[in-house]
Amino acid sequence: MSSTNKTEIIASDKAPSIVIIREFDAPRERVFRAWTDPELYAQWVGPRSVSTKITKWSVRTGGEWAFTNIRDGEEIASFFGSFHEVRAPERVVWTFTWEGEPDGVSLETMTFEELDGGRTRITTLSVAESFEIRDQILASGMEVGVIEGYEKLDEILARSA
Amino acid sequence: MSRDQLSRVFAALADPTRRDLVARLSLGDATVGDLAAPYQVTVQAVSKHLKVLEEAGLVTRGRDAQRRPVHLEAEVLGVMTAWIERYRAQAEERFRRLDELLERMAADEEELDEEETS
Numbered sequence: 681m682s683s684t685n686k687t688e689i690i691a692s693d694k695a696p697s698i699v700i701i702r703e704f705d706a707p708r709e710r711v712f713r714a715w716t717d718p719e720l721y722a723q724w725v726g727p728r729s730v731s732t733k734i735t736k737w738s739v740r741t742g743g744e745w746a747f748t749n750i751r752d753g754e755e756i757a758s759f760f761g762s763f764h765e766v767r768a769p770e771r772v773v774w775t776f777t778w779e780g781e782p783d784g785v786s787l788e789t790m791t792f793e794e795l796d797g798g799r800t801r802i803t804t805l806s807v808a809e810s811f812e813i814r815d816q817i818l819a820s821g822m823e824v825g826v827i828e829g830y831e832k833l834d835e836i837l838a839r840s841a
Numbered sequence: 842m843s844r845d846q847l848s849r850v851f852a853a854l855a856d857p858t859r860r861d862l863v864a865r866l867s868l869g870d871a872t873v874g875d876l877a878a879p880y881q882v883t884v885q886a887v888s889k890h891l892k893v894l895e896e897a898g899l900v901t902r903g904r905d906a907q908r909r910p911v912h913l914e915a916e917v918l919g920v921m922t923a924w925i926e927r928y929r930a931q932a933e934e935r936f937r938r939l940d941e942l943l944e945r946m947a948a949d950e951e952e953l954d955e956e957e958t959s
Binding site: 685686687688689690691692694698700702704705706710711713714720723724725726727728811812814815818819 | 847848851852854855924925928929931932933934935936938939940941942943944946947950
């Protein structure tokens with residue numbers, strides 16, 4: 681049952697990284713295809729309110745990729761990078777840049793692990809350039825922006841000091 | 842300052858023993874001795890973990906010189922947990938879409954097999 685598969689997040693203190701772990705009720709080849717076929721990838725990546733338009737996708741070691749997120753017909757964010765390594769059906773390593781911060785780049789390693797019963801575990805390791813940037817990435821989905829979040833945290837910390 | 846502080850909170854919570862200490866403190870204040878009891882570690886080792894939590898602003902120590910009970914600053918934890926939980930929920934939303942896609946792919950494959958065998 682897919683509802684029993686829980687997403688786990690680990691923010692390490694050893695490196696400015698985020699690890700996301702999730703299991704899927706599908707064999708590894710199929711999961712790998714859903715991740716590397718551009719038509720399939722565009723169908724699931726990103727939140728439900730957003731559609732994804734893939735503009736570059738050379739899925740091979742040394743190839744490049746790029747896609748744009750669209751909400752209500754409007755482009756809201758674009759991302760690009762290179763496939764550092766594509767090793768079917770077990771590993772994809774790519775660089776990841778948000779065009780809004782073009783000098784920033786993180787390195788992402790996706791590992792596809794075969795489990796018993798035709799299931800698959802995907803582990804995504806993202807390494808940012810600094811702890812500060814990693815924390816901004818973690819906080820990026822908040823409805824209150826990161827600045828308000830920090831202000832709120834400052835307030836609380838000042839009170840508890 | 843605040844961003845360093847934030848990193849310290851994330852770092853403090855990255856350790857499983859410290860996460861466990863936080864979980865137990867969420868039930869109520871406790872002394873270092875109380876906290877050390879269930880572990881195969883010394884009071885000194887637990888004190889070290891508590892120091893990391895204290896520097897991150899996650900716990901404070903009572904003024905009672907004898908007991909110095911440890912108190913969880915639940916509000917600080919709440920802000921951090923909310924950030925990580927939100928990030929996790931977004932990943933989960935993506936992966937539910939992937940679950941659905943994988944089911945559709947399985948159905949397509951079955952259909953294809955049937956066509957081939959008939």
